[in-house]
Amino acid sequence: xxxVIVTRGLTREYEGGVRALAGIDVSVEEGEFVAVTGPSGCxxxxxxxxxxxxxxxxAGEIELGGRRVDGFSEARWAHxxxxxxxxxxxxxxxxxxxxxxDNVELPGLLAGLSAREARVRRGELLESLGIGExxxxxxxxxxxxxxxxxxxxxxxxxxxxxxxxxxxxxxLDSASAREVMAVLREAHDERGQTIVLVTHDARVAAxxxxxxxxxxxxxxxxxxxxxxxxxxxxxLMQLEV
Amino acid sequence: xxxxxxxxxxxxxxxxxxxxxxxxxxxxxVLPPINAGQIYTTLSRLExxxxxxxxxxxxxxxxxxxxxSLTEAGRAELGGWVADATPAARLKDDFFxxxxxxxxxxxxxxxxxxxRQRDAYLQxxxxxxxxxxxxxxxxxxxxxxxxxxxxLEADLKWLDLCEQRLGS
Ligand SMILES: Nc1ncnc2c1ncn2[C@@H]1O[C@H](COP(=O)(O)OP(=O)(O)O)[C@@H](O)[C@H]1O
Ligand SMILES: [Mg+2]
Numbered sequence: 001x002x003x004v005i006v007t008r009g010l011t012r013e014y015e016g017g018v019r020a021l022a023g024i025d026v027s028v029e030e031g032e033f034v035a036v037t038g039p040s041g042c043x044x045x046x047x048x049x050x051x052x053x054x055x056x057x058x059a060g061e062i063e064l065g066g067r068r069v070d071g072f073s074e075a076r077w078a079h080x081x082x083x084x085x086x087x088x089x090x091x092x093x094x095x096x097x098x099x100x101x102d103n104v105e106l107p108g109l110l111a112g113l114s115a116r117e118a119r120v121r122r123g124e125l126l127e128s129l130g131i132g133e134x135x136x137x138x139x140x141x142x143x144x145x146x147x148x149x150x151x152x153x154x155x156x157x158x159x160x161x162x163x164x165x166x167x168x169x170x171x172l173d174s175a176s177a178r179e180v181m182a183v184l185r186e187a188h189d190e191r192g193q194t195i196v197l198v199t200h201d202a203r204v205a206a207x208x209x210x211x212x213x214x215x216x217x218x219x220x221x222x223x224x225x226x227x228x229x230x231x232x233x234x235x236l237m238q239l240e241v
Numbered sequence: 242x243x244x245x246x247x248x249x250x251x252x253x254x255x256x257x258x259x260x261x262x263x264x265x266x267x268x269x270x271v272l273p274p275i276n277a278g279q280i281y282t283t284l285s286r287l288e289x290x291x292x293x294x295x296x297x298x299x300x301x302x303x304x305x306x307x308x309x310s311l312t313e314a315g316r317a318e319l320g321g322w323v324a325d326a327t328p329a330a331r332l333k334d335d336f337f338x339x340x341x342x343x344x345x346x347x348x349x350x351x352x353x354x355x356x357r358q359r360d361a362y363l364q365x366x367x368x369x370x371x372x373x374x375x376x377x378x379x380x381x382x383x384x385x386x387x388x389x390x391x392x393l394e395a396d397l398k399w400l401d402l403c404e405q406r407l408g409s
Contacts, residue, residue: 039401202397203390206366213356221356225364228371234273241245241264241272 001029002066004161004194005051010060012046020046022217023060028162031192035205038214044198045166047214051196052085052164053077065161082111086155086163090170092147094139100126100150101135108157118157125153129183145176149183156187163187165197169204181207242283243292247311247319250293254310257281270376271385284309292318330392337403344407352408359400366393 005028012021021043028034036044049055051062053072062070069080081087094103101122108118126132129149139147148168155163168184169177185207187193197208205211206225213221249255249263257280264275287293292315297305311319336358343349369390376382 202363202366202394203370206363206370211363213359220352221359223360223363225367228368234271241242241268241275 001031003027003063004030004032004065005196006061006063007051008061010047010050010062011058012043012050012055013058019217021050021057024217024219026212026219028194028196030161031188031194032210033188033193033195033208034197035208035211036196036198036214037200037202037205037211038220040200042214043217044214046217048164048166048196048198051162052087053081082107083158084161086158086160088148088151088155088163088165088168090167092139092144092151094147094150094154096138096140098139099135100131100137100139100142103139103150104153104157107154111158113158121157122153125156126150128186129153130179143176144172145179148172148176148180152180152183152187156193162194162196165195167198167200169199169201177201177204242279243287244319244322246280246283246287247292247315247322250309250311251316251319254296254308256306256308257284260284260309267381268385269379270372270382287315291315340403340407352404355400355404355408359397362393362397362400366390366397369393 005026007024007026010021010024010026011019013019024047026034036047038044046055050057051064053069057070060070061068064080065084069077072080094100095106098106101119104122104125105115105118108121109115113121122135123132126135129152131146131149131153134142134146134150139150142150152163152168163184165184169180172180181204184195184197188195188207195208197204199205208225211223211225212219213223245264246260249260255263257277261275261277261280265272284293284295288295288309291312293309294312295307295309298308300306336354340351340354340358343354344351369386373383373386373390376386
């Protein structure tokens with residue numbers, strides 16, 4: 001497997017000497033699902049924003065799809081974000097006076113898809129995310145879980161190399177969080193979507209292939225998770241009668 | 242196993258084998274394999290204590306089959322079990338004992354112990370989540386798995402607290 005993202009010594013310092021990231025080395029394989037966890041303020045969002053070109057490192061390198069991108073101008077980053085990355089945040093940021101369908105198709109059209117292709121992809125995505133019947137609805141009338149699924153469809157319309165998600169379940173009740181997690185799991189397990197996801201929710205992190213635990217701007221610990229063995233549930237549960 | 246067997250017999254007389262099957266049917270995938278011997282041992286203790294009775298049913302060419310049923314005393318005993326609240330799970334935590342003592346003796350890095358424990362809980366959570374995907378409408382199993390997952394989430398939060406207070 002090729003790494004899709006590689007960072008070397010990735011560092012972000014703010015004026016006044018706050019070191020939000022202190023030299024991070026990570027590598028994300030194609031098709032891998034990496035969760036980033038850690039206490040508030042440890043640098044998770046800073047890392048994700050640097051990977052997505054929403055912020056610039058003060059030192060260190062970023063490779064995306066095999067080439068250096070850390071020195072890119074804002075204009076080149078804008079293309080990278082549009083064509084190669086998908087973003088999902090805690091708040092959905094859907095456009096209230098556009099339909100669900102238009103919200104999802106818009107970034108496709110901006111990236112140069114034909115109207116027909118954008119419509120076909122949007123139809124498939126909404127269907128696979130279980131919200132096919134909401135295409136004509138206004139996002140303002142949807143539940144949080146439904147809005148986040150629309151935001152995920154929007155993030156996937158250009159078939160990004162990497163989906164970057166910052167606390168995608170952070171604003172949701174637990175039932176909606178489950179729905180959103182189910183569609184992310186499916187995107188990864190069934191369609192091989194590479195995902196880097198920041199979360200403080202252990203249940204969400206437990207779905208990843210690898211969990212990076214951050215402390216004070218550094219990766220303190222890394223955990224690889226194995227697919228569960230369904231027959232071990234009785235051992236896990238240890239129910240006694 | 243005493244009260245579960247009494248509770249099953251409240252539904253009507255049954256053979257030992259039927260009781261085993263009924264337990265497996267109700268708790269299916271989440272219950273470790275049940276040892277038939279344990280069922281028969283428990284039934285004979287219940288009988289000794291006067292909580293169940295048994296009738297022998299003749300079978301062609303085979304030993305008599307025993308059909309167990311609840312006695313009045315058994316019904317009263319069962320009533321008490323059903324009526325009483327079940328005590329909250331006590332905090333039995335081998336890890337915490339290990340953490341405190343290993344830290345005091347200086348024989349392990351507490352942060353590393355906590356990280357390793359977190360790995361194990363995360364993996365367990367993953368396995369529960371994977372198996373939850375296979376319950377296919379088995380509500381009993383789904384509910385039990387959800388309960389176990391909530392416990393693990395609490396354990397993980399508690400590890401965060403241990404890290405803050407004892408992690409160095
Ligand atoms: N614009 C900023 N100016 C100064 N410090 C900042 C700024 N943004 C974030 N920080 C600091 O950087 C650290 C990491 O923040 P962040 O990446 O948002 O953490 P997390 O997402 O893990 O909660 C924190 O200490 C935060 O206060
Ligand atoms: Mg954050």
